[in-house]
Amino acid sequence: MLEFRQVYKAYTTPQGPLEVLRGVDLTLEAGQSLALMGESGSGKSTLLHLAAGLDLPDSGEVRLGSQAISTLGEPERARLRRERLGLVFQQFHLVPSLSVIDNLRLQARLAGVEKSAWSRELIERLGLAGLEGRYPEQLSGGQQQRLAIGRALAPRPSLLLADEPTGNLDEGSADAILALLLELVRDTGCALLMVTHSPRIAAPLDRRLVLSHARLTSSQQAAQEATS
Structure with a gap:
């Protein structure tokens, strides 16, 4: 689904x-779900921006499926x-x-794939039923983050990119x-690449990699190097 070469x-x-x-x-x-970890300034957000096509590599190749971004x-x-990626930020x-409902549907409308049944299901599963007519300032921080996740998943993207999506929450x-x-990523079948500094947040994901000194290593290898 996503490949860096x-x-x-x-x-x-x-x-x-x-x-x-x-x-x-x-x-x-x-x-698959993958947590990308590393110290502040290590390049995690840069890698995420490259995956989204918001920035370009100096050399090498970034691919989404068969397409060289x-x-x-x-x-x-x-x-x-618009059509294949979902983006969630801190x-x-x-x-x-x-x-609420128009924010949720926004990305799907831009992608031209809005499905009202899926929007209604998302509203229910996000715990936002009954709040469809409210505006973001009338929601709690947790409700706003759930809405942001729902908006990213509304078009049923192939890949979801999340940059510290829980960083502002208790x-x-x-x-x-x-x-x-x-749960939503699993049910939609999309891949998830999530940047986080928290080992606790990273733990439930399928894989964990650490970006350090401009290179990627497994979390276990990074821990061993840190203690050696």
């Missing part, structure tokens, strides 16, 4: 080039994001002038949101 990425700084990704290889299959122009990448990015709310997210 020898991806390199660096940024120009006053001190010279800053290498963020160095020959990164990554494969994520349909239906890194060879597409911006209009084609934007269409790919900041909810809800449209304040739209109601521990109890974060655990509930994560359980709901994994």
Whole structure:
């Protein structure tokens, strides 16, 4: 579903080039969930942006299914994001002038695949039944995050990218949101790549990788290196 092939990425700084990704290889299959961990500034968000086609690698290839994202122009990448990707961020990015139901349906409408039965099911499973006419400012933080997840899943994407989706929530709310997210991902069959700094949040996912010194390692290997 998602593949990185020898991806390199660096940024120009006053001190010279800053290498963020160095020959990164990554494969994520349909239906799998993967937690990407690492210290702040390690390049996790950069990797996520490359997966979404929001940025391009300096060299190497990023593929979504059979499509090489890194060879597409911006209009084609934007269409790919609309039609095949779901994005969830720590900041909810809800449209304040739209109601709950219209925020939920927004991404599906943009993708041209809105299905009212699936929208109604999402509303129920997100615990937002009866709140369809409210606006984001009238919701709690947990409700807003559930709505953001529902909006991302409304078009039934092939790949869901989540950047610290529980970072603004208390521990109890974060655990509930994560359980709901994994349940919906499992039921829709999409792949999930989630950035998190929390081992507790990462634990329920199928796989865990750590980005450190511009390279990916397994969480077990990273722990061994840290203690050696």
